[in-house]
Amino acid sequence: MTIIDSIKASMVPIHREGWPFIAIAAVTSVVLGYFADPLFWIGLIITAWVCYFFRDPPRVTPVGKGLVISPADGTVSAVGPAVPPPELGLSDTPLLRVSVFMNVFNCHVNRAPLGGIITKVAYKPGKFLNAELDKASEDNERNGVVIDADGTSIGVVQIAGLVARRIVCWSNENDAIQVGDRFGLIRFGSRLDVYLPVGTPVQVAVGQTAIAGETVLADLVATEAPTSTYREG
The missing domain is CATH 2.70.70 (Glucose Permease (Domain IIA))
Known part of the structure; x- marks a missing residue:
């Protein structure tokens, strides 16, 4: 397994419903950072949280009648x-x-x-x-x-x-x-x-x-x- 494959395997998928919110948060971070560096880093943290919120990890569902x-x-x-x-x-x-x-x-x-x-x-x-x-x-x-x-x-x-x-x-x-x-x-x-x-x-x-x-x-x-x-x- 290559390093890239290892990185991909360790990443949690993000549901498609989250991408518009992630894009908005990322663009807002860049705009705010234009005016003040600290605002960029705050925006970056918020963007990371939005990514985390919309995570969609795979699950193993128990099988059994009822x-x-x-x-x-x-x-x-x-x-x-x-x-x-x-x-x-x-x-x-x-x-x-x-x-x-x-x-x-x-x-x-x-x-x-x-x-x-x-x-x-x-x-x-x-x-x-x-x-x-x-x-x-x-x-x-x-x-x-x-x-x-x-x-x-x-x-x-x-x-x-x-x-x-x-x-x-x-x-x-x-x-x-x-x-x-x-x-x-x-x-x-x-x-x-x-x-x-x-x-x-x-x-x-x-x-x-x-x-x-x-x-x-x-x-x-x-x-x-x-x-x-x-x-x-």
Whole structure:
């Protein structure tokens, strides 16, 4: 392997959604640097952070019938019953909700928690409250996706946060999607809620770090949860 190949192998891919922002940050750095050298270096640091924010590293997704995988990098912020957004048409009574909060340093590419057919994509405008707040699930701008897998439907909801101002979803209704596939992105801090059937054994705990496309959140076909992982938040 050559030195160039080694450098390429060590670099994390950047998602195409990030290139316009990177270009803007880079050009701004050059313009500011024309007036004052310190401003150039500050701009360069910001440009590097924008590159880091839009990174899109490869992931190895666990394979197994019924496994529900984390759709986002971040921290599990809540596990417990909650009524799903009405526009999803899932239920008007509480389902099991697992929430993953993403801060501005997490990778923000979202991945499908389950493979199947997308039966609904529903966007709802709203506020931009702190995504860690429970009321953010009801009040904030959001985009919901319902995935049907052999008759079992789950919902995954992208929720904008205090800094986030743009939810991106590349999937459409009637699309077939594989578990771990990229389906969207939220710019600059946010949260993902996953709604599961009542009684689904959860495999994570509040406060645990989740990795999109890799961390198992729940098992739809398991009969009981692992010891000491289920906590209501």
